[in-house]
Amino acid sequence: MLLAQLLDRAGTGVWAAACVLYFTFVIGLDAGQVGLLLGASGVAGIAGSPLAGHLADRFPVRSLLIGAHLLRLGTLCLMLVVTDFALLLLVVAVTHLGDRGAKTLEMLFATRVAGDRRATYQALSRSSANAGYALGAGLAAIGLAVGTRGAYQVLILADALSFLVVAALVWRTKEPRGHGLVVPPAGPADATGPAAAAAPAGRGPWRDRGYLRFVLLDIPMHLDDSILGIGIPLWLVGRTEAPHELIPAFLVVNTVLVVLLQLQVSARVETARQAAGAVALYGVATFACCALLAGAGAGGVWGASAALLAAAVLATAAELVRSVSSWELAVRLAPKEARASYLGVAGMAQSVQKSAGPLLLTGVVMAAGPAGWLALGTAVAGLSLVQRRSSLRRLDRLERLERTPPVPAAFG
Incomplete structure (x- = not known):
C-alpha cells in the first residue's frame, strides 16, 4: 500500500x-x-x-x-x-x-x-x-x-x-x-455498548451531533496546508522584503521534516487520549506560526527570511501533529459497526479546508494585514482547545458505556 x-x-x-x-x-x-x-x-x-x-x-x-x-x-x-x-x-x-x-x-x-x-x-x-x-x-x-x-x-x-x-x-x-472496517468479534455487551449508544440503528453520522461537531472543528485543524502552500508565499511576495527565490525552500523544508520526523511524532500519539492532547499542540504551533508571519514584514531582508523559514517549520510541525491526531480521533470517536461511513464524513474536513482555506487567507486574513494573522492564530488555538475538550468528553462517554453491564436477555 x-x-x-x-x-x-x-x-x-x-x-x-x-x-x-x-x-x-x-x-x-x-x-x-x-x-x-x-x-x-x-x-x-x-x-x-x-x-x-x-x-x-x-x-x-x-x-x-x-x-x-x-x-x-x-x-x-x-x-x-x-x-x-x-x-x-x-x-x-x-x-x-x-x-x-x-x-x-x-x-x-x-x-x-x-x-x-x-x-x-x-x-x-x-x-x-x-x-x-x-x-x-x-x-x-x-x-x-x-x-x-x-x-x-x-x-x-x-x-x-x-x-x-x-x-x-x-x-x-x-x-x-467483510465490508467497511474490521469490527471486533461481537460480545454480550455489544447491544448496549458504545457503538449502539453513539449511533443508534439507522441514525448514521449525519444525525450524530457529537461526531459532526468533531468534523466541524477539524476543518480549521487543517489550515496548516493552506498557510504553507498559499499564505506564506503570498505574504513573502506582498508584504516582506525577503527574496522570491526563498519560496521553493518552504516545500523543501516541509518535505524533509515530514520524512525525517513523522515516525517519531506518531510514536508519541498512539492512543485516542494522546491524540486529543496533540490537538492542543496543533493550536500552539499554528499560533506561533501566525505570530511570526505577522512580524515578518518589519524585519528587513534577513529578518523576514528567517521569520518566514521559521514559520514554515512551525506549519510543518502542525502538519506532523495533525496528520496522526486527526485520523486517530476520527477512527476512535466513530462507532465500530459504522466506521466506514463515519470516516467518509470525517474526510470532508480536509476537502472543505482545501476549498475555503485559500479564500479565507487571501480574502480576509492577509487583507487585514498583521492583525489578520494574529486573529487567525488566536482563533485556531482557541478552537483546538475546544476540539480537545469535546473529544475527551466523547471518549469518556464511550468508556463509561463500555463498562455498563449488559442487559440480560428476556426469556419467556
Whole structure:
C-alpha cells in the first residue's frame, strides 16, 4: 500500500504542478475560467469522502478503491481530447471527486490492514506521500521546461499511468474479510455498548451531533496546508522584503521534516487520549506560526527570511501533529459497526479546508494585514482547545458505556 501511495502521489504531484499551465497555454482558458474550473473541482471533491464512506459500508473497500483509480484514469485521458469548457468542467469535477474518494478509501483500506498500528502506518503514509509529491513535482519540472503541447500531454499520461499501476498494486493486496472496517468479534455487551449508544440503528453520522461537531472543528485543524502552500508565499511576495527565490525552500523544508520526523511524532500519539492532547499542540504551533508571519514584514531582508523559514517549520510541525491526531480521533470517536461511513464524513474536513482555506487567507486574513494573522492564530488555538475538550468528553462517554453491564436477555 505504501508503494501504491507513493506512485499515486507522484502522479498527483505531476498534475498539480502542470494543470494551471496546461489549461492556460494548451487549452487556452483565461484566468477566470481556470479559477472557476479549480473551484468547482474543489467543491465536487467535498462529496467524494462521504460518498466513498457510504459505499464502503456496503461493498468491499478494495474493489471500490480500484474503481476510483480507474475512474481517475479515464477522466485524465478525456482531458487529452476535451477542449469545450463546459465538458472540461465536468471532467475535472469528476476527476477531483474520484481523487478525494480514493484518498478516503485508501485510508479505510489501510486502517483495516494496519489495525491497531494505524498510527505507525499513518506516519509512513505521510512520509511516502511527501516523497511522492516531491518526485512528481520534479518530473513535472522537466516537462514544463520543454513547454510544448506534447510535453504537457506526456505529463498527463504519466499521471494516468500512475493510477493504472496503483490499481494493479491494490488488486494484488489482500483485504480482510467483510465490508467497511474490521469490527471486533461481537460480545454480550455489544447491544448496549458504545457503538449502539453513539449511533443508534439507522441514525448514521449525519444525525450524530457529537461526531459532526468533531468534523466541524477539524476543518480549521487543517489550515496548516493552506498557510504553507498559499499564505506564506503570498505574504513573502506582498508584504516582506525577503527574496522570491526563498519560496521553493518552504516545500523543501516541509518535505524533509515530514520524512525525517513523522515516525517519531506518531510514536508519541498512539492512543485516542494522546491524540486529543496533540490537538492542543496543533493550536500552539499554528499560533506561533501566525505570530511570526505577522512580524515578518518589519524585519528587513534577513529578518523576514528567517521569520518566514521559521514559520514554515512551525506549519510543518502542525502538519506532523495533525496528520496522526486527526485520523486517530476520527477512527476512535466513530462507532465500530459504522466506521466506514463515519470516516467518509470525517474526510470532508480536509476537502472543505482545501476549498475555503485559500479564500479565507487571501480574502480576509492577509487583507487585514498583521492583525489578520494574529486573529487567525488566536482563533485556531482557541478552537483546538475546544476540539480537545469535546473529544475527551466523547471518549469518556464511550468508556463509561463500555463498562455498563449488559442487559440480560428476556426469556419467556
